Amino acid sequence: MKIVLKNIEKANYTPDIKSYLKEGGYQALKKALTMDSEDIIKEVKASKLVGRGGAAFPTGLKWEFAYKVKEFPKYVVCNADEGEPGTFKDRLLLENDPHLLLEGIIICGLAVKSETGFIYIRGEYIKAYELLKKAIKEAEESNLLGRNILGSNFSFKIKIYRGAGAYVCGDETALLDSLEGKKGQSRVKPPFPTFVGFENKPTVLNNVETFANISEIILKGADYFSKIGSSRTPGTKLYCLSADINKPGVYELPMDITLRDLLERYGGGVKGELKAILPGGLSSSLLTDRDLDITMDYPGVQAAGSMLGSGAVKVINKSRCIVDIAKRSAEFFDYESCGKCTPCREGTKRAREILTNITEGRGSLSGLELLKELQEVMYDTSRCGLGQAALNVTRSAIDKFPDEFKEHITNKRCKVNICPLNVKRKVGYV
Ligand SMILES: Cc1cc2nc3c(=O)[nH]c(=O)nc-3n(C[C@H](O)[C@H](O)[C@H](O)COP(=O)(O)O)c2cc1C
Numbered sequence: 238m239k240i241v242l243k244n245i246e247k248a249n250y251t252p253d254i255k256s257y258l259k260e261g262g263y264q265a266l267k268k269a270l271t272m273d274s275e276d277i278i279k280e281v282k283a284s285k286l287v288g289r290g291g292a293a294f295p296t297g298l299k300w301e302f303a304y305k306v307k308e309f310p311k312y313v314v315c316n317a318d319e320g321e322p323g324t325f326k327d328r329l330l331l332e333n334d335p336h337l338l339l340e341g342i343i344i345c346g347l348a349v350k351s352e353t354g355f356i357y358i359r360g361e362y363i364k365a366y367e368l369l370k371k372a373i374k375e376a377e378e379s380n381l382l383g384r385n386i387l388g389s390n391f392s393f394k395i396k397i398y399r400g401a402g403a404y405v406c407g408d409e410t411a412l413l414d415s416l417e418g419k420k421g422q423s424r425v426k427p428p429f430p431t432f433v434g435f436e437n438k439p440t441v442l443n444n445v446e447t448f449a450n451i452s453e454i455i456l457k458g459a460d461y462f463s464k465i466g467s468s469r470t471p472g473t474k475l476y477c478l479s480a481d482i483n484k485p486g487v488y489e490l491p492m493d494i495t496l497r498d499l500l501e502r503y504g505g506g507v508k509g510e511l512k513a514i515l516p517g518g519l520s521s522s523l524l525t526d527r528d529l530d531i532t533m534d535y536p537g538v539q540a541a542g543s544m545l546g547s548g549a550v551k552v553i554n555k556s557r558c559i560v561d562i563a564k565r566s567a568e569f570f571d572y573e574s575c576g577k578c579t580p581c582r583e584g585t586k587r588a589r590e591i592l593t594n595i596t597e598g599r600g601s602l603s604g605l606e607l608l609k610e611l612q613e614v615m616y617d618t619s620r621c622g623l624g625q626a627a628l629n630v631t632r633s634a635i636d637k638f639p640d641e642f643k644e645h646i647t648n649k650r651c652k653v654n655i656c657p658l659n660v661k662r663k664v665g666y667v
């Protein structure tokens with residue numbers, strides 16, 4: 238069952254318009270040009286497609302909100318920033334099937350009555366950027382982009398904008414500020430971008446994988462799509478398997494797959510003995526072997542106390558120190574915090590200090606209590622998802638592996654060789 242990788246997995250498929258047209262590309266756009274906006278949106282809503290960028294918001298509903306606002310111009314933005322550690326699925330699509338993405342974006346423009354789309358692409362994705370530029374040119378030359386597309390009265394253009402490497406710019410509102418040429422910092426929500434977005438105009442913003450699902454929904458219908466995989470959030474998902482797993486990579490699978498099947502049947506099993514899993518990258522909470530039978534759709538992972546996010550499944554084996562993992566995740570969020578709101582700007586720094594102290598043998602039990610409090614305050618009061626999720630790894634590590642923290646604090650010992658506590662002791666710092 239392939240939707241977004243349906244072309245890529247075919248032999249001899251190349252990322253150009255010739256290959257895409259040969260596989261039936263742009264037929265969905267042709268069909269959409271014969272439909273009313275309301276009918277396109279109705280189809281996407283009925284498919285029950287939810288965003289694949291992390292927040293899992295219903296895509297059709299987002300499009301409907303933007304369509305109903307009677308303010309022009311309207312914009313469509315594709316989020317190709319892909320900054321979550323462990324996520325590398327959008328890159329696969331961008332580098333191997335750029336026209337599938339363009340078709341989804343153009344159909345969205347047609348549905349919400351926009352004439353301009355942007356692709357905000359991660360700065361390091363140079364190959365993808367070059368291929369996208371080429372794909373846009375090919376689409377323009379074939380009258381699939383530009384004025385009066387395929388002889389209709391619909392005109393649409395797409396521009397590419399390269400990000401400068403800030404994780405926070407993957408957040409939709411920071412992305413919009415960056416796109417406007419400002420420093421990328423998150424805006425207060427509401428208002429949401431669908432109502433007040435790029436240059437304060439209605440803007441639909443979706444992830445690469447979300448747009449890549451659109452042509453299949455238009456061509457085969459909502460009924461077909463909504464029966465695939467999980468009935469709660471139907472369709473397939475691109476899961477990125479990485480770290481201690483035998484066969485790392487991107488796997489497109491229906492969303493009713495269990496975590497156990499994902500790791501064992503597709504990932505070839507855990508390398509070593511399983512300790513924990515991060516199902517949605519560094520922003521998610523740790524799961525353990527007790528959670529192996531959960532369904533890997535959005536509600537399934539949430540019910541287990543974590544989140545699927547962009548589908549970055551990082552596997553951790555018993556050779557890793559969980560305290561060190563918490564410390565390194567805190568370092569990442571401290572570095573990436575945009576500094577606009579106090580709980581996140583200060584909280585990420587304090588968390589990093591406390592965790593560094595624990596990993597270096599200077600920790601205290603009161604520091605552990607402070608970390609828990611910090612996590613609660615930051616979750617409740619940070620302005621955007623970065624600060625709200627920054628201590629998810631830490632909090633779940635403390636809750637699920639309390640003995641490892643206590644061992645570090647009370648006995649100043651760690652049984653994992655690569656733990657900084659052991660490494661520093663060996664060279665005589667502690
Ligand atoms: C700190 C942060 C980083 C994010 N990074 C990304 C990203 O790299 N790509 C992405 O599509 N969404 C990212 N998101 C989610 C976006 O804000 C937004 O929900 C998403 O792009 C909407 O598209 P979707 O509905 O198709 O998922 C991020 C959110 C936060 C808070």
Ligand code: SF4
Pocket residue numbers: 405422423573574575576577578579581582619620621622623624625
């Ligand atoms: S939560 Fe962090 S990243 Fe988000 S606005 Fe506040 S300081 Fe910036």
